[in-house]
Amino acid sequence: MARFGERFVLNVMSQVEGLRISQEAFVSHFVHDLRACLRAVETLPDWIKEDLEENSENVPEEVYQYLTSIQVSARRADRLLADVRELCELGAGADPIEKVELSAAVRSLLDRYNLPDGFDIELNMAEQQCALPQVSFDKVMTALLDNAVKHHGGRGGTIFITNINTNAALLVGDDGAGIAEEYRESVFDPFITLKPRDVVEGSGMGLTLARRRVESWGGTLRAVADPRVKGAAFEIGFSTAG
Structure with a gap:
């Protein structure tokens, strides 16, 4: 799976060449929009938990575990996207020596x-x-x-x-x-x-x-x-x- 992820990123970046958009701009827009989706995914379980509070005694414990797992996965994906963007942007506007x-x-x-x-x-x-x-x-x-x-x-x-x-x-x-x-x-x-x-x-x-x-x-x-x-x-x- 790790090697698949690496090949996927490299393939996407190679396909950007020739489009009327720079790789930097493509990565910035792609990551920004996808992270916005992930933030929504991370927030939604909290809303569901609030809605379940009034009937919490009838809600299986596993439901809360699943909702928490969704949030953990969303945060993990968000961190990965942020790191991939940082990797792609290294060298642009480098810090002075x-x-x-x-x-x-x-x-x-x-x-x-x-x-x-x-x-x-x-x-x-x-x-x-x-x-x-x-x-x-x-x-x-x-x-x-x-x-x-x-x-x-x-x-x-x-x-x-x-x-x-x-x-x-x-x-x-x-x-x-x-x-x-x-x-x-x-x-x-x-x-x-x-x-x-x-x-x-x-x-x-x-x-x-x-x-x-x-x-x-x-x-x-x-x-x-x-x-x-x-x-x-x-x-x-x-x-x-x-």
Whole structure:
């Protein structure tokens, strides 16, 4: 199913060529209108639940479960559409590259990141000057942190962030279940998740978008093995500022 979704998107985008509309405009209109439909689908079960309140004792519990499932599916589809649009729009109006002190940039992002209860962050940073787009960097870091939390395999844990002994790269790792070596490249493919979406919510686009963002500023994003990290580990490489 994941590969079908990927082929479908690529086929649609190829058919847009030759029409009197740009791919960007097509994607924008398509996603906007479809998300409007999904928002209606997400809202409708609430109206049905309100109508059932007066006779709730005669309504099977399964009915409420089905209505909730409809809302979950609608939100999941809406998130997927938003991520696909973002992937298609990457590169348009790119964030400006600026000189940034890496440890300060990481700490600034962590101050704004809503870390779930049960998780903590072990930060070990040395001063390092980099050239990168700040907004895009924040989105990449947020994607990696979200990924660590979602796929950890437990209700809490530790996320490790360091640029020490990394050859000028930034390492983001955790003490969770990790990624088997044979999947360290495929996790960046669109629509790929290592766990079913019924188990871990997500569009399957988070790491795809993160890698594309890093590559847009001339950097690299890889899943790696590091002896300091028990679980999954991701390495961000970027150009140092001159």
